[in-house]
Amino acid sequence: MAKGKSEFWNDVAPKDKRKLSKEGLKKAMDLFKYTLPYKGIFIVGMVFLVLSTATTMMFPILIGEMTKVMEGKSEYSINQVAIFFGAILVLQGIFSFFRVYFFSIVSEKTSADLRKKIYDKFITTPISFFENNRVGDLLSRITSDVSAFQAVLSTTLAEFFRQIATLIIGIGILIYISWKLTLFMLATFPIIVIAAIVFGRYIRVLSKKVQEKLAEANVIVEETLQSVSIVKAFTNEKLESKRFSKTISESVVLALKAATLRGGFITFFIVGLFGGIVLVIWFGGNLVIEKEILIADLITFLTLTIFVGGSLSGLGELYAQLQRTIGASERILEILEEKSEVDLDAEINVQKITGDISFENIDFAYPSRPDVEVLKGFNLQVAAGQKVALVGASGAGKSTIVQLLMKFYTLQSGKITIDGKDISDQNVTELRQNLAIVPQEVILFGGSILENIAYGKPGATLVEIEDAAKRANAMEFIEKFPERFDTIVGERGVKLSGGQRQRIAIARAILKNPAILLLDEATSALDSESEKLVQSALDELMKDRTSIIIAHRLSTIRNVDKICVLKDGQITESGKHEDLILKNDGIYANLIKMQFENASLEII
Numbered sequence: 371m372a373k374g375k376s377e378f379w380n381d382v383a384p385k386d387k388r389k390l391s392k393e394g395l396k397k398a399m400d401l402f403k404y405t406l407p408y409k410g411i412f413i414v415g416m417v418f419l420v421l422s423t424a425t426t427m428m429f430p431i432l433i434g435e436m437t438k439v440m441e442g443k444s445e446y447s448i449n450q451v452a453i454f455f456g457a458i459l460v461l462q463g464i465f466s467f468f469r470v471y472f473f474s475i476v477s478e479k480t481s482a483d484l485r486k487k488i489y490d491k492f493i494t495t496p497i498s499f500f501e502n503n504r505v506g507d508l509l510s511r512i513t514s515d516v517s518a519f520q521a522v523l524s525t526t527l528a529e530f531f532r533q534i535a536t537l538i539i540g541i542g543i544l545i546y547i548s549w550k551l552t553l554f555m556l557a558t559f560p561i562i563v564i565a566a567i568v569f570g571r572y573i574r575v576l577s578k579k580v581q582e583k584l585a586e587a588n589v590i591v592e593e594t595l596q597s598v599s600i601v602k603a604f605t606n607e608k609l610e611s612k613r614f615s616k617t618i619s620e621s622v623v624l625a626l627k628a629a630t631l632r633g634g635f636i637t638f639f640i641v642g643l644f645g646g647i648v649l650v651i652w653f654g655g656n657l658v659i660e661k662e663i664l665i666a667d668l669i670t671f672l673t674l675t676i677f678v679g680g681s682l683s684g685l686g687e688l689y690a691q692l693q694r695t696i697g698a699s700e701r702i703l704e705i706l707e708e709k710s711e712v713d714l715d716a717e718i719n720v721q722k723i724t725g726d727i728s729f730e731n732i733d734f735a736y737p738s739r740p741d742v743e744v745l746k747g748f749n750l751q752v753a754a755g756q757k758v759a760l761v762g763a764s765g766a767g768k769s770t771i772v773q774l775l776m777k778f779y780t781l782q783s784g785k786i787t788i789d790g791k792d793i794s795d796q797n798v799t800e801l802r803q804n805l806a807i808v809p810q811e812v813i814l815f816g817g818s819i820l821e822n823i824a825y826g827k828p829g830a831t832l833v834e835i836e837d838a839a840k841r842a843n844a845m846e847f848i849e850k851f852p853e854r855f856d857t858i859v860g861e862r863g864v865k866l867s868g869g870q871r872q873r874i875a876i877a878r879a880i881l882k883n884p885a886i887l888l889l890d891e892a893t894s895a896l897d898s899e900s901e902k903l904v905q906s907a908l909d910e911l912m913k914d915r916t917s918i919i920i921a922h923r924l925s926t927i928r929n930v931d932k933i934c935v936l937k938d939g940q941i942t943e944s945g946k947h948e949d950l951i952l953k954n955d956g957i958y959a960n961l962i963k964m965q966f967e968n969a970s971l972e973i974i
């Protein structure tokens with residue numbers, strides 16, 4: 371019973387609470403299909419579960435038998451019973467070990483499979499999925515939600531069967547010993563246990579509120595300490611002190627309320643539970659006096675009653691755990707039901723392309739903001755090998771064009787073709803294999819320089835990687851590091867400068883050797899020395915490739931084949947630099963003028 375009492379304090383977070391509806395249970399059952407590959411091991415675990423439960427049920431019988439020996443009413447000696455008891459104990463130990471072991475195999479392997487499946491879903495779902503879900507939430511699906519499900523597999527399920535078996539077998543033996551005493555016990559004991567469960571739940575809710583209040587107080591401490599200079603500058607010390615003390619006082623009121631209930635619970639538990647036992651002893655004692663049962667039977671009866679009561683309270687806890695699991699399973703299934711854009715098992719035959727690109731009458735709004743049309747009847751033709759620059763104010767839609775070409779989003783109308791083929795019919799992996807992007811803010815993975823460059827072509831040889839680094843002007847700084855290519859770049863590449871990170875990204879793109887190159891403001895935010903190195907690396911990268919360049923620094927795109935000025939979701943001007951600067955009141959000509967003036971001001 372002591373175990374049941376402590377379990378009352380486990381809690382179900384409000385967000386995890388789910389009614390045990392038919393649909394919820396069905397969803398939880400859906401997840402159980404992931405255990406199917408391990409059903410053999412599960413059955414073995416169940417066998418050990420039955421064996422360990424059966425041996426546990428022997429305890430009360432053997433305690434009774436010992437009493438019988440003491441009463442001189444047993445055919446066995448005390449030593450015989452003790453030896454048998456010892457053997458049962460050892461067996462119970464062995465059975466329990468294997469029960470835990472086999473159920474752990476099933477739960478560990480199933481949750482590992484589930485985690486792999488969820489991760490594969492994460493990396494194969496379209497970008498828009500990540501705009502509607504916070505990374506923290508997604509992370510908790512693969513960690514805590516799977517853990518909740520794992521708990522069901524490893525303990526809850528086994529416990530459920532154990533408790534049910536204990537209840538059925540226990541009550542069966544109790545009836546066998548004395549149906550009268552059983553009826554008497556069933557009329558009192560379960561009511562007390564169920565009342566204790568409900569009482570315990572109520573206290574739990576209150577304790578949770580105390581914790582929340584304390585967390586609120588912690589937020590005040592954290593906030594004010596972090597911005598202590600603001601508190602002081604606005605002389606709000608008194609205000610903050612009052613705010614904190616109010617929250618703390620509220621938490622004390624709640625805590626004392628919970629403590630009163632806890633005290634009441636303990637009193638109830640002692641009086642109710644032990645009172646129940648005393649009642650059973652009183653009723654059973656009368657039966658012994660009337661010679662209806664032996665003292666030994668009464669002792670077996672009492673021990674079994676405690677077992678049965680434990681199972682009853684255990685079942686209450688299982689209900690709470692099941693609620694938790696149903697919430698978790700629903701969230702896991704939500705992820706698993708997402709549509710993938712990439713099939714990880716498919717063999718992709720990448721066809722080399724020449725790189726003719728055409729955007730035809732594109733209308734587009736982001737799915738997360740459907741009312742705002744970013745592109746309206748947008749048209750752009752880029753011939754194979756051409757270099758086209760996109761310029762325009764911030765928010766004009768330049769990056770959007772690049773993202774649409776990568777097929778990160780679906781168009782509302784119009785079509786994009788590459789080599790005359792509509793990309794909406796193309797496999798995304800095949801399409802993206804022919805594209806490489808050098809983003810403005812390069813984020814590297816935490817490994818070595820070598821691993822980061824090789825990301826452009828997994829399985830590339832060291833010679834290929836070195837060659838790419840050379841052509842990206844990256845050798846110059848890599849050679850200076852004592853560990854050269856094995857230098858660890860730090861989380862997200864923080865141990866490298868912006869220009870160095872960009873050259874690694876360029877080396878990565880060179881290694882990928884794509885037909886189409888997308889440069890997203892790759893040379894902004896660099897000093898002129900780095901810019902020169904990065905620019906010459908980019909020139910090398912763009913050689914013989916169709917390139918779309920998003921540029922803010924107009925000086926870097928003078929030699930491109932075509933400059934397109936974007937405004938209101940359309941191209942309003944396009945042509946060569948020389949032609950566009952001559953345009954009277956042209957946007958490009960004005961932008962050049964403005965940048966020239968800013969540059970002159972900087973020099974002055």
Ligand SMILES: Nc1ncnc2c1ncn2[C@@H]1O[C@H](COP(=O)(O)OP(=O)(O)OP(=O)(O)O)[C@@H](O)[C@H]1O
Pocket residue numbers: 501736737738739744762763764765766767768769770771
């Ligand atoms: N994922 C998104 N969801 C919703 N709206 C978006 C999203 N990304 C961009 N937008 C909106 O689309 C418009 C075009 O954005 P885009 O990033 O293409 O502009 P840009 O020309 O590249 O700007 P910048 O030069 O500042 O990078 C902006 O109004 C922006 O707020």
